[in-house]
Amino acid sequence: MTNIPSSQVLANWVSRLVQIPSITPSQAHRLSGFSGEGIIARQVAQWFKNFGGEVYLDEVAEDRPNVYGIWRGRTNTWAAIDIHLDTVGVGQMSIEPFSGEIKxxxxxxxxxxxxxxxxxxxxxxxxxxxxxxxxxxxxLLIVGTADEEVDGLGAPAFAKWVHQEGIHLSKLLVAEPTSCKPVYGHKGEVRMSFTLLGKSAHSSSPHLGKNAITAAAKLIQNFESEHQQLQNNIHDLPLGPATLAVTMINGGTGLNVIPDSCCVSIDRRMLPGENSEAIVQHLSEIARQSSDLEVKVEVLSVLDAFYQSPDSPWIQWLVDQSTLEPGIVPFGTNAWAYKGLAEECVVMGPGSIDQAHSAEEWIAVSELEKMSSILKKWWEVSF
Ligand SMILES: [Zn+2]
Structure with a gap:
């Protein structure tokens, strides 16, 4: 097989895409250009059509569509690749964010x-x-998904569409930077907030009030004990134990006022097989038992864990192609929404996650060439 598409062609395509800003709207900034996926989605849909694809747009939020492109193959099996179209913001960047410079x-x-x-x-x-x-x-079903970086609306919309169309996927690749290593697992997450409702009073007479911050302190200690307990749970997956971290606290209205409210937010990382509803119940119970104050519980987000046996034939084939051992990653991906959607699922893509979301984001052309040759072998097209 020759070196087609050439390194120059690959670099030009990536550069062209970088030049179309598609920042997730909640991270838009005065330097962001236009935000959201609408413009890039329509442009990608046009390219898909130009290259013989059947194209569908699936609006998952206002002007934020998923794009689906289908290319009929030589057999009737189905493979899909999910590539998210949104990016994080650019406020923290030290280079021109949308130059797409090739250097x-x-x-x-x-x-x-x-x-x-x-x-x-x-x-x-x-x-x-x-x-x-x-x-x-x-x-081939190539999917540009909206809203991966923040709320994850695009992935479940795609899963729903696949079910509606009655498509049975045998293979599903979720594109994320893994340095071309096949990734077969990551944790899920539950994010919640707990607002303790006390009673305000003059701080010189604390006994007349109910101090929500003091109650929150006890709750935080109990969450920390829960985290310690999770560390003792042995399991045979390589993902490490589940974790619970308190990530935000917000309370108090004045130096001389007994606080009547305090909000504690947590991030609970889940293992495959854990039930998010049971976790929500359990943490709510801990909150209720931590004090006699009323507690308002809110579930902010739930993303499931992803796990697929690394021994499956396709992952083993990808291991041979990439010459890298399969692995797991600490970050979440759209694979959270794809349980049971395909016979085999892998997270994989060129470049390192260490370069993502950074002040100077870049991709090496050698990584583009490596992934290009793996995809061509997978699709059995030779040129
Ligand atoms: Zn990503």
């Missing part, structure tokens, strides 16, 4: 590694396949 065999800018790299590679291959009138070995 020293790297492409620079927001989204270069997370995760426009995989989309650029795929567009380059699809373009070449179209000109050569080649079909992939399997039906």
């Amino acid at each position: 020293d065999d790297c492409v620079y800018g927001r989204g270069a590694v997370d995760t426009k790299a995989t989309l650029g590679i795929i567009l380059a291959i699809l373009e070449e396949m179209y000109h050569r009138k080649l079909k992939p070995a399997t039906n």
